[in-house]
Amino acid sequence: MVWIFLLLVLLLVILAILFVFSVSASHDTFQKMNIDSPPASRLLGHFGAALKKGIFTTQLEIYNLYKDKKVYGTYDGCHPVLNIKDPDMIKEIMVKSFNSFVNRRSFFDLDPPFKEMLVSLKDDQWKHVRKIMSRTFTSGQIKRMSKHMERKSQQLVDLLHRKQESNDDDDIELKNIISCFTLDVIASVGFGVEISSMENPDNPFAVHAKQSINLSPLLLSLAFFAPWSLTLLQKAGVSTIPKATREYFTKIIDAAIENRKEEGQAGKVNDFLDLLINSEEESGQTEKYYLTRSEIHGQALVFILAGYDTISTVLSFTLFLLTVHPEYCQIVQKEMDEKIGNESPNYDNIQGLTYMDMCLNETMRLYPPAFFIDRVCAEDTTVHGIQIPKNMVVAFPVYALHRDPEFWTEPDKFQPERFSAENKDSHHPYAYLPFGNGPRNCVGMRLALMELKIALSYILKDFTPVTCEKTVYPIKLKKLQLIAEDGLWVKLSARK
Numbered sequence: 001m002v003w004i005f006l007l008l009v010l011l012l013v014i015l016a017i018l019f020v021f022s023v024s025a026s027h028d029t030f031q032k033m034n035i036d037s038p039p040a041s042r043l044l045g046h047f048g049a050a051l052k053k054g055i056f057t058t059q060l061e062i063y064n065l066y067k068d069k070k071v072y073g074t075y076d077g078c079h080p081v082l083n084i085k086d087p088d089m090i091k092e093i094m095v096k097s098f099n100s101f102v103n104r105r106s107f108f109d110l111d112p113p114f115k116e117m118l119v120s121l122k123d124d125q126w127k128h129v130r131k132i133m134s135r136t137f138t139s140g141q142i143k144r145m146s147k148h149m150e151r152k153s154q155q156l157v158d159l160l161h162r163k164q165e166s167n168d169d170d171d172i173e174l175k176n177i178i179s180c181f182t183l184d185v186i187a188s189v190g191f192g193v194e195i196s197s198m199e200n201p202d203n204p205f206a207v208h209a210k211q212s213i214n215l216s217p218l219l220l221s222l223a224f225f226a227p228w229s230l231t232l233l234q235k236a237g238v239s240t241i242p243k244a245t246r247e248y249f250t251k252i253i254d255a256a257i258e259n260r261k262e263e264g265q266a267g268k269v270n271d272f273l274d275l276l277i278n279s280e281e282e283s284g285q286t287e288k289y290y291l292t293r294s295e296i297h298g299q300a301l302v303f304i305l306a307g308y309d310t311i312s313t314v315l316s317f318t319l320f321l322l323t324v325h326p327e328y329c330q331i332v333q334k335e336m337d338e339k340i341g342n343e344s345p346n347y348d349n350i351q352g353l354t355y356m357d358m359c360l361n362e363t364m365r366l367y368p369p370a371f372f373i374d375r376v377c378a379e380d381t382t383v384h385g386i387q388i389p390k391n392m393v394v395a396f397p398v399y400a401l402h403r404d405p406e407f408w409t410e411p412d413k414f415q416p417e418r419f420s421a422e423n424k425d426s427h428h429p430y431a432y433l434p435f436g437n438g439p440r441n442c443v444g445m446r447l448a449l450m451e452l453k454i455a456l457s458y459i460l461k462d463f464t465p466v467t468c469e470k471t472v473y474p475i476k477l478k479k480l481q482l483i484a485e486d487g488l489w490v491k492l493s494a495r496k
């Protein structure tokens with residue numbers, strides 16, 4: 001009996017050793033390419049350091065090890081990743097050699113309809129859907145969608161007034177309340193559903209939307225750093241997004257589409273869903289400019305996966321940074337008073353708010369929601385003398401690039417003037433990538449900036465954010481997410 005047990009233990013040890021060796025087999029990739037790479041754990045690659053010190057500190061520390069280099073290598077588990085530091089090389093990969101770097105790495109094997117989102121599509125299907133999506137984000141369409149954002153922003157401000165009148169404890173955690181607002185906008189613009197998750201956080205839309213993006217930090221980290229483990233989990237039946245959530249969204253999109261088709265012109269409300277419905281393939285059509293129903297489901301979901309956490313992060317961090325830097329907040333409010341006056345903020349009158357733009361840009365420099373962007377090399381390609389083999393992942397370490405003293409003086413300071421008309425050309429355009437760049441950049445950028453400016457204008461027109469006892473600054477980020485560990489606490493003081 002004992003010897004069987006010992007044999008089993010021995011077998012397990014041998015299997016474990018073989019497993020560790022097999023996952024770390026590619027750990028000599030960069031040595032062979034003659035590219036610098038810091039020592040990595042055999043099993044986790046550089047994930048071990050990220051778990052201990054946090055993703056952001058680890059990205060900065062590794063980046064700073066190679067001051068005079070254009071590139072360096074890291075390992076996400078067993079997968080080699082070529083990190084690009086040189087902005088000219090970044091430009092070459094994102095733009096000039098785009099055809100060799102069309103796709104992103106896929107972290108999760110998503111099930112439909114999430115599988116059909118533009119973010120995850122590849123090659124020809126990406127090109128086809130991107131063309132159609134770009135048509136839905138023209139100035140005219142964005143202006144029509146802005147009406148929904150104005151209405152939702154007014155509701156947010158009304159709620160903040162009511163909260164202030166009725167509550168003795170008027171401290172506000174910005175990320176919390178702004179996330180509810182962003183979700184209400186998405187429900188309205190992307191799905192034609194009216195919700196108020198600030199007043200009713202348990203409504204099914206809010207619950208399912210959170211289910212889609214609240215992948216546990218552990219799962220997310222595994223996807224980045226040890227993708228092999230995720231594949232094992234998926235094979236064991238662990239799904240990244242619950243089936244009930246996938247079914248819920250498919251159902252409400254289908255119901256909205258059928259309703260609007262029945263009501264014809266009267267049913268149109270000028271939201272994103274209307275634009276997608278216009279692009280729906282009808283039987284017999286041979287035109288290339290149409291989407292299948294499943295592709296429509298996918299693109300509506302893009303709002304949740306690509307537009308929810310990004311917008312709420314930038315909006316809440318900007319408001320917070322203006323709270324702890326009141327001198328800049330005053331400039332923003334003065335500009336608003338001059339350019340908007342007593343009017344309600346709208347698509348047209350927010351265009352002139354250039355100082356607000358500068359503050360948003362500076363927030364996204366310090367806290368870029370997509371702190372890491374990547375591409376997969378489709379064929380052996382030489383970029384600036386470096387041979388990049390087929391299938392290699394190349395990454396742009398956005399968080400570290402945005403804090404590199406070579407491109408930014410006093411990089412940790414919040415200084416909106418960096419983005420003034422006089423100064424904005426002093427940084428390399430590819431050292432600043434909050435929305436990526438090239439043909440695969442963020443398709444929702446202009447919509448996002450419009451939403452951010454409308455919401456900020458509504459809030460700052462009625463309130464001045466001020467610090468409170470719970471305010472903690474400087475911000476300490478959570479280890480694996482772009483979230484302030486101590487929250488973003490402020491008080492809102494009503495403007496006279």
Ligand code: HEM
Nearest residue numbers: 118119306307310311370434435436437440441442444448
């Ligand atoms: C402040 C808000 C946002 C930020 C900072 C942001 C940032 C980004 C970044 C960095 C990328 C990758 C670009 C690249 O690989 O070069 C991206 C892609 C994308 N974003 Fe955004 N985004 C925001 C809001 C939105 C919104 C509101 C939408 C849609 C409604 C959206 C839709 C997308 C889509 C569909 C892609 C994939 C594009 C493609 O693969 O062709 N984003 N975004």
